[in-house]
């Protein structure tokens with residue numbers, strides 16, 4: 001078994017940003033230039049399915065995971081669990097899982113929509129040099145249950161927060177990330193031999209992107225337009 005569990009004990013980020021001690025209150029000021037850069041990061045973050053083959057530099061994945069762990073979590077439960085999938089045999093199982101799920105999804109469409117779906121590239125599982133399965137631990141000791149009594153699903157939401165933080169951190173480092181959900185989750189958990197109470201939240205492909213785009217690939221391919229300004233905001 002070459003699957004390696006990357007736990008929260010990964011090495012600390014080698015950041016040039018000031019690292020105030022917990023008792024210090026020297027909070028940085030995020031000036032207009034930073035805000036513009038941050039907006040650019042959000043606008044240029046993409047779901048990436050086309051990767052160059054070269055590996056990530058030594059230590060970068062660990063540094064990105066250390067940043068992902070800064071994500072918020074319900075009750076500070078930090079329920080995210082990462083499995084780095086390196087074994088070719090396990091990767092083949094994930095590909096087979098994806099291909100079966102994708103064929104079933106295609107069968108739900110008909111006519112021109114089915115033809116368009118069949119043309120979409122919906123995962124970079126064969127190319128991505130790094131792959132991570134992200135799970136939520138459904139009974140973490142940390143957090144002592146705070147905040148999740150009435151909404152236990154907040155554990156999965158917390159793991160999603162870590163994924164999004166990782167997504168932005170990766171993009172800032174020039175690394176593309178692609179989220180693959182066209183998978184049968186229990187089969188992924190079983191293939192990776194994770195504990196019973198780990199629930200699959202995401203399967204992620206990471207690597208240097210082949211292309212950079214300001215628009216989502218699904219929009220470019222004519223599957224779905226973005227609807228800016230139509231975010232539902234009800235006032236009561």
Ligand SMILES: Cc1cc2nc3c(=O)[nH]c(=O)nc-3n(C[C@H](O)[C@H](O)[C@H](O)COP(=O)(O)O)c2cc1C
Nearest residue numbers: 045046047121122123179180181182215216217218
């Ligand atoms: C929860 C979640 C699951 C996703 N699953 C897939 C997937 O299985 N395959 C895929 O190609 N993209 C997947 N995506 C990426 C979305 O298609 C993508 O975010 C969306 O089209 C907008 O593009 P952008 O991320 O480049 O802005 C997923 C995204 C999220 C948030």
